[in-house]
Amino acid sequence: MRFVDEFRDADKAHALAAKIAGLCEPGRQYKLMEVCGGHTHTIYKHGLEDYLPESVSLVHGPGCPVCVIPMGRVDDAMHLAAHDDVIMTSFGDMMRVPGSSGSFFDAKAQGTDIRMVYSPLDSLKIARQNPDRRVVFMAIGFETTAPSTAMTVLRAAAEGLQNFSVFCNHVTIIPAIKAILDSPDLRLDGFIGPGHVSTVIGCRPYEFIARDHGKPVVVAGFEPLDILQSIYMLMLQLAEGRSMVENQYARVVPWDGNPTALKAIGSVMELRPYFEWRGLGFISHSALRMRDDYASFDAENLFQVPGVRVADPKACQCGEVLKGVLKPWECKVFGTACTPETPIGTCMVSPEGACAAYYNFGRLRRQRVQEVTIS
């Protein structure tokens, strides 16, 4: 299949793996964080870690949009959805994310009208088809999905639609990376930068990581060869003692991002003073809310939102996993209390979360896998 098979070529992967191994200094351990959950998924889905030397390990970062939604926000959304005249609409990934008393799927089973959509425009369509109902879109995601939410609100405003609103949970990636960089127990050597987010924000926002923290950043695509090449580019920077922002995904990511998309976000949304992230706690200026000009499309303005807070269970060690201090299996509750069916922590929530990816795809020691598959 074109545009896919080229990026999964095992021969090219072997060649890159050899070059990566050649860059490793004896006795040195390398920890690289892939920020984006899409990368985590690719790494596990294709078994990419089999190509890495023992001394290079990948740390799975906070960039899974459904994983970072705190349980309290899910409870708030359920509260909105419970109104008789409300149709709650949500991306599929969000449906399984648990609040304190279950997920959207559970609420749906109890008769709450929650519908899965593939685009916020589908919510708009549902609003047009149901003029006597109030349709709320559960907006989640980083800068990747915020433009489509913004464009949908702009279209709803242009059409004068009265029964559509957004429950805005959009978050921004840079403050999360900052929070990780500022953590005292940080042990990372470099970052694989998020690809999709960067199509919108470009590469410049990462410059502080290279400049102020001395850590190289390579913005990467989502095919396994993209990621392997980015690891090579990071290792090359480390070997040469450089720390720069480089763009491996130039076929999609413009250095300055997408000004039209940024303008759309800016016209509809503004930064919140602070927002809670599952596993990371409150981070200032890390999320978006609707501007006052669009208050009539803001579910937080139209409804009484209870502002529920749910404490992360104490045993959960997601914060340490996200920062690379612990591997998923080193968490006390990994795989026994915390599983994809009962995800206690953020990293287990979506297939893009570090723990879920390890549980689903990697629940086996590398050495043992090699014994089995080489024979």
Next chain:
Amino acid sequence: MTGQGGAQPRAAGWAEEALRDHHEHAGPPVAGQPASDREQQVLDRIDRARRRRPRVKEERITMSHGSGGKATRTLVEAIFLDSFRNPLLEPLEDAAQLTMDGARLAFTTDSYVVSPLFFPGGDIGDLAVNGTVNDLAVAGATPLYLSAGFILEEGFPVADLSRIVGSMTAAAARAGVQVVTGDTKVVQKGKADGCYLNTAGVGVVGDGVNLGVVNARPGDAVIVSGPIGDHGVTIMLARGELDIEADIASDTAPLGGLVAGLLAATPGVRALRDATRGGVATILNEVASAAGVSVVVNEDDIPVRTEVRGASELLGIDPLYVACEGRLVAIVDGGQAGEALAAMHAHPLGEQAAIIGTVAADPPGIVLLKTTFGGTRIVDLLVGDPLPRIC
């Protein structure tokens, strides 16, 4: 308005319960040992947790319970098997094997709730006949008689019902079975979605045929009878919610002829399964856990149509989990894999059959995939529906 202050945080009751459950069964990994040993300890503990007696934790049925993945299995084992338990039900095969006066019969039932009712390549009537016929066929039985139950919604067009019954008649003729008994119920408008069907079927199991996933053993070959995922992707696209168009059709077809040819060609067939809900991945997991073996599959060798691959890539789903309605997975003695493959190639429904992997001894209960990219990963049972990822 939400705020950082706010009320006292509430606790997530389900999480507390899971943690209590956990503390009864586990402790922290023993410190001071090499990391690889501690990782193995954790993995062994997870393995024990997974083999614990299943329990349905939800208070109500969710869509996940019907997806064919983990939740379905938990529901079947914790609610149905636990109550109905008997030696004939216990193997949880596609059909029960009954012995009456020396004759061996296979008996099965299945319900059909597909939406839309009509789709490229077939309709609910085709599925209702082929699905039950195939459950008998993969038990090694010659399908003979079917029942047909109709649950109709008030207002359902009679023309549509005639069309569905026409499809059933044609499918039954193709499969060599007769519909010999039936039932009709009508429910009020809004209490059903047009038309639901149930069929049950009986067939005769041939002499010396003894198929079951529990028979799989190291060295066996894993064969699929053709490209996978056609039916599931066709249905997803036919719903028209995705604005994706592709030239594919459901693979719904009766597998009796293909199975008969295969069983006649080689005595080395250990197990057959038709890859419906949950797809090929679910079946391979059933093989691995029932027989206590591992299954190692080569991604490169799995036949998948370009259209199905493309749509799956776009939707973020894995064709390994997508339903087929006319494909089977065969576990065959490795020494007779060539004969088995040749027999399948000789049948029109098996022209694109392929050996996709092998059965190995270790690690038991695990399905491993060697990816096209050259890595390795686990193929687990699916949690919930195959949902598209958003980023």
